[in-house]
Amino acid sequence: MGEFAVRHAAGLERILAGVRDLGRFPPAVMAIADELGYLREHEISPAGLLLWSGGIEACTPEIGAPATMRRMAVAGADLQLAHLVEALVGTAVQRAPETPATAVTAVLDDACALVAGPAYRRTVREVLLTWRVGFLPGVLMPTSASPEWIKQGFRAYARALEPMTA
Template sequence: MARAVFAALGGIVEIGTVRSTGTWLLPDVSVEAFLEPRQQDLGRLMEGVRVVGRFSGEVMAIADELGYLADHEVPAASLLLWSEGIAGVPEAPERLEEPALVRRMCRIGADLQLTRLLQALVTAALAAGTESGEGVAGIAEILRVACDLVDPGRAGITPADVHRIWRVAHLPAILRTASDAPDWGKAGYRAYDAELERLLQGEEPGAVRACV
């Protein structure tokens, strides 16, 4: 579960780094330059992940082992991976680096990886026994930082957007009657959905309740 969280964060960092150049030219990308002024925000995000998932120091070290938070190249193939080829795969591989295609892969990849981050966080929280009332504020803060990272300096996708995409992309398969998910898991996902809606969609306290 931790690897799913850190993989999504890796995609978010790489996409944010490319977007921050303003040129969409991959030779202009520097992960180190992107992250250096954002160390405080990144530290807050990682601490939130540790608390929500109740991850040990050994588990948190996986993030360093994966290398996404250290300086590294961001090839077009990575953007293709994060966007799952939705924008298409050109016959000529060099076309993957064309700015228009890079920009589109970043847009798609941002939506995908933020949504997967939320799914991984909720799953990790439930597995750790972190109930929705305890974990939702931390998850919301992680999403706020992640949204700023993936789309720096712009009013792009918001945590509320991520929640709505996550709900329709992931919950139907988990909550349908024929799902293999245990009842306690279904109740947990419903509770997190309700709490996230209350916190991120501007609902009044107590206005939204999960039916369990």
């Protein structure tokens, strides 16, 4: 992982700067990302990838097979990109509701570029569609515990992001 972080330092910095700006986070808060060590050299185990991918594969002896690892990596990237949108919109709603939707899509565009490879590409449009049907209902449904002001904020961002899903 450390080698990846070194190769993609500029893209990672753009993403973190976008998160910092969108959330108006002070340096002490942003330092947490470095302190956790996710961007330092560490092994990515099949079990870790299984969790990262949302359990898309069963925990069997074949979990370390290359094809299984690839499926988990793709599912994990899809899932994590959608989680990123959820976190960006949630941060904007709570900390800076006047932030334009383009600030969310700029970070997402950098993240899509960061995880792209020869066999995997996702567009901002695809990720927003996944977020809209996979995450947004959990905030907006009448049974959600989200306060009304959060629902209103998420609806406003969903409307603002809508043109990017066409």
